[in-house]
Amino acid sequence: MLRLLLINTGSNVLLMVVKMALTFIMTPILIHNLGNYDYGLWEMVAAVLGYMGMLDLGIKPAISRFAAKYKAEEDQLNLQTVFASTLVFMAAIGFLIALALAGWGVLFSGAMAPEGEDPLKYTLFLLILAGQMLIVFPGYVAESYLEGFQRYNIKNNITIVNSLIGAVLFIAFVAPDNALLLLAAVNAVGLSVKFLIYGFLLTRASFGRIVFNLALFNGRKLRELMAFGFKSFVQGVATRMENATDTLVIGSFLGPAAVPFYSIPQNLVRYIQTLGWTLSHAFMPLFSDLAARSENDKIQGIYLVASKIVVGLVMAMGIGAAIVGTPFLALWIGTEYTEQSDIILLLLVSFTVLPLINPFSSRYLTAIGKHGIFARLMPISAVVNLGLSLLLVQYYGVVGVAVASLLPSLVLQPVLLVYSCRQLEVPVATYLRESLLPNVLPLLLMGAVTAWMRWGVGINSYLLLVITVLLAIVVFCLSFWCLSFNPQERSFVLERSPLRRST
Known part of the structure; x- marks a missing residue:
């Protein structure tokens, strides 16, 4: 137990150090190529997406908790039921957010563009983010299962490799005229690939053979998880307001x-x-x-x-x-x-x-x-x-x-x-x-x-x-x-x- 805790904590610290290093390297490059306006816009949109992320109603920590519980109890049926029920819910939330972003991009992107600049860039920017949501939200379920199974080291190693590849690709191809769209595309593809890998790992025997089966969707189980996660949801909303507003x-x-x-x-x-x-x-x-x-x-x-x-x-x-x-x-x-x-x-x-x-x-x-x-x-x-x-x-x-x-x-x-x-x-x-x-x-x-x-x-x-x-x-x-x-x-x-x- 102590060894696992040390491994997971060390992995979390390593991820933090890598992110700090990438921030040090990437921030001047981002500001130089995006300019103050687009860089500020990227930060604002990230804050908005953070708020949208709370539409999971606190279910992510609940998934981790119940995944850990049922794994310890060797209750495969409930593990599969929680996975199916929460995946349907999170996919639906992701679809609604994607629809909202796509509508914003098609109808109102002109409000984001500086005076005299073509709004097409900002339309494409929001459409890329909309596509990202279709993968990322259901991907949170797989990520939460890995956390519940105490596989932080696997999750963090994938994130580190993914982040490094994304940074290299961005630096290699960035220019002031493509910076915002390239940043959005690299980020969207990187996150989507990462969450797809998480989902694939869960299907392996060593990770429990967790696969989606619509027939196992259970509304009562979903409500149970949502009730457990409500306190985390309220705390998360408050934390998000303090840090992102x-x-x-x-x-x-x-x-x-x-x-x-x-x-x-x-x-x-x-x-x-x-x-x-x-x-x-x-x-x-x-x-x-x-x-x-x-x-x-x-x-x-x-x-x-x-x-x-x-x-x-x-x-x-x-x-x-x-x-x-x-x-x-x-x-x-x-x-x-x-x-x-x-x-x-x-x-x-x-x-x-x-x-x-x-x-x-x-x-x-x-x-x-x-x-x-x-x-x-x-x-x-x-x-x-x-x-x-x-x-x-x-x-x-x-x-x-x-x-x-x-x-x-x-x-x-x-x-x-x-x-x-x-x-x-x-x-x-x-x-x-x-x-x-x-x-x-x-x-x-x-x-x-x-x-x-x-x-x-x-x-x-x-x-x-x-x-x-x-x-x-x-x-x-x-x-x-x-x-x-x-x-x-x-x-x-x-x-x-x-x-x-x-x-």
């Missing part, structure tokens, strides 16, 4: 050309969030197992120590991004994108890191069936976020949207911290003392060194940027080891070190 608000009020000045720093900061989610993902089944055994003391110990480590890592990344983010953007895509980047990065880092000061709350509360609080509170936070964004963008532009994202989180996250500590039966003061306070001095030392490199030495080349990052890593890791870990924790790590075992 900003680009739509900016594009609607300031125009698509203003979107990159927000979305590029946002995409940079989002990897901090991804790291937190990736590192905490494998703990949910562990907490569930320990809770079933009533080993609450062990849960508390793991929760506090693991939180200390994850909080230290994500906050270190956040401080680093806030300090060196602007020099990095200047070297990466040009100084024209750094006019307000310091304040935007600071606000976005704060918004991203704040939920991660308690990184295991969602995993633990889900494991014990107490995650309904997210479905109750997060929609309120998301609506407030949207209302503030609509108001502040008119007065403060892009910076106003970033402020609007942060303000509701300042109220929500302390409430979630108190609630999760109550369920964990650990006083909030104990959590703060054992999981947050030990990180303060290492983070201050790392932040001081990083700030000195930026404002004392100056970061005007990639070499100095790399030196700054490496220096920050060394300072943080040494001070974290010496100051954050207590003697028992250091002994625990050393006793299980591969170097110790090999000697």
Whole structure:
């Protein structure tokens, strides 16, 4: 079990690193060939498609859960029934979305085109996306089965290869006059091929021989899955509103050309969030197992120590991004994108890191069936976020949207911290003392060194940027080891070190 968790977590981290590398390589190429308008439009359409993706009504995590359950029970009939029932549902949703995109492209694409430009390009763009939906939505069922079967490594390896091939093809054939359509086509074909491979793998004996049989469609089973997934759906809607609405608000009020000045720093900061989610993902089944055994003391110990480590890592990344983010953007895509980047990065880092000061709350509360609080509170936070964004963008532009994202989180996250500590039966003061306070001095030392490199030495080349990052890593890791870990924790790590075992 532990080995499988480590393999899956390592695979998730590897995928995140590859995506970061591709973002670093591809973003300047995209901006150069698409221009600010089409790049901003691509980000806005991606946000719209993200909202459309929620029309699955939270059924994807339900599929994963029931696939895992029935596989453990060796219940082949229910595995096939869930597959058939959800595939019909998801195919129908994909068809409706494809129809809407096709209608938008044929009838209203002129509204997307800049003044004086032929709308045909945007019609073809939306038709390509419509075709993509016909494959992608039913493909989510196969992807969810692979996750339920704990085959993250297979899924992630396919995604990595697919992403690399797509990037190479785009770079090889891109030009400013074909960039938007080529990007849409490469993305659509890549996703479609990936999901078709997922479906093919499920038909193999080693993956359970899961095949579609319309006769096994069961409306009652589908309703059961939808009922289970409703809380995830509500939480997903709220999360999507908080993370994807900003680009739509900016594009609607300031125009698509203003979107990159927000979305590029946002995409940079989002990897901090991804790291937190990736590192905490494998703990949910562990907490569930320990809770079933009533080993609450062990849960508390793991929760506090693991939180200390994850909080230290994500906050270190956040401080680093806030300090060196602007020099990095200047070297990466040009100084024209750094006019307000310091304040935007600071606000976005704060918004991203704040939920991660308690990184295991969602995993633990889900494991014990107490995650309904997210479905109750997060929609309120998301609506407030949207209302503030609509108001502040008119007065403060892009910076106003970033402020609007942060303000509701300042109220929500302390409430979630108190609630999760109550369920964990650990006083909030104990959590703060054992999981947050030990990180303060290492983070201050790392932040001081990083700030000195930026404002004392100056970061005007990639070499100095790399030196700054490496220096920050060394300072943080040494001070974290010496100051954050207590003697028992250091002994625990050393006793299980591969170097110790090999000697």
